[in-house]
Amino acid sequence: MRRSSVQSGWGAPVLLHRNTEEGVHMSQDQFPHESFDDLLAANSEYQKTFKYSELTGSAAKGLAIVTCMDSRINPLSVVGMRSGDAKILRNAGARVTEDVLRTLVLATYLLNVNRILVMPHTDCAMARGDEAAIHKLIDDKYGVNTSSLEFRTTNDQVGALASDINRVRSYPLLRDGVVVAGAIYDVKTGKITPYEG
Numbered sequence: 549m550r551r552s553s554v555q556s557g558w559g560a561p562v563l564l565h566r567n568t569e570e571g572v573h574m575s576q577d578q579f580p581h582e583s584f585d586d587l588l589a590a591n592s593e594y595q596k597t598f599k600y601s602e603l604t605g606s607a608a609k610g611l612a613i614v615t616c617m618d619s620r621i622n623p624l625s626v627v628g629m630r631s632g633d634a635k636i637l638r639n640a641g642a643r644v645t646e647d648v649l650r651t652l653v654l655a656t657y658l659l660n661v662n663r664i665l666v667m668p669h670t671d672c673a674m675a676r677g678d679e680a681a682i683h684k685l686i687d688d689k690y691g692v693n694t695s696s697l698e699f700r701t702t703n704d705q706v707g708a709l710a711s712d713i714n715r716v717r718s719y720p721l722l723r724d725g726v727v728v729a730g731a732i733y734d735v736k737t738g739k740i741t742p743y744e745g
């Protein structure tokens with residue numbers, strides 16, 4: 549395969565794959581339709597009844613939710629919100645990371661957020677496997693060593709929630725007066741149980 553490079557603007561060159569006699573190779577700037585055409589089709593339908601053009605980027609209900617990437621959670625529906633109402637921050641395990649804090653600083657100063665709910669959930673894989681087991685699982689299955697990453701698993705989900713709530717509350721750069729709470733979402737019933745400390 550022949551490759552050429554262009555400056556990306558960030559220092560490192562970006563490799564471009566060109567068509568060669570070996571066949572057609574995917575260029576990095578091509579949209580992989582075979583993987584995403586169902587989304588484009590759905591979006592065509594979505595546009596027909598689109599009703600959010602009046603919204604701004606501010607959180608209309610002053611809420612931010614920090615929750616897990618688990619696909620069973622629809623964070624807005626869980627608490628009776630809809631598009632425009634809340635900021636949703638998601639990652640594996642609903643953990644308060646540096647990036648979550650960075651985002652909350654912007655959300656609280658500039659995007660009307662005045663209350664933050666940290667919402668992990670039942671049956672979360674991040675709350676049952678130990679860190680080493682997850683690294684080993686990926687290594688066994690794919691032969692990739694991920695030990696340079698910290699997945700932030702825990703075997704004490706409530707303890708981790710308490711610590712994460714405290715981490716947000718004590719973060720010195722967060723706007724004064726922001727209220728922080730925690731709750732655990734039950735993926736079997738849809739109920740959220742407030743963490744009472």
Ligand SMILES: [Zn+2]
Nearest residue numbers: 616618641672
């Ligand atoms: Zn989860």
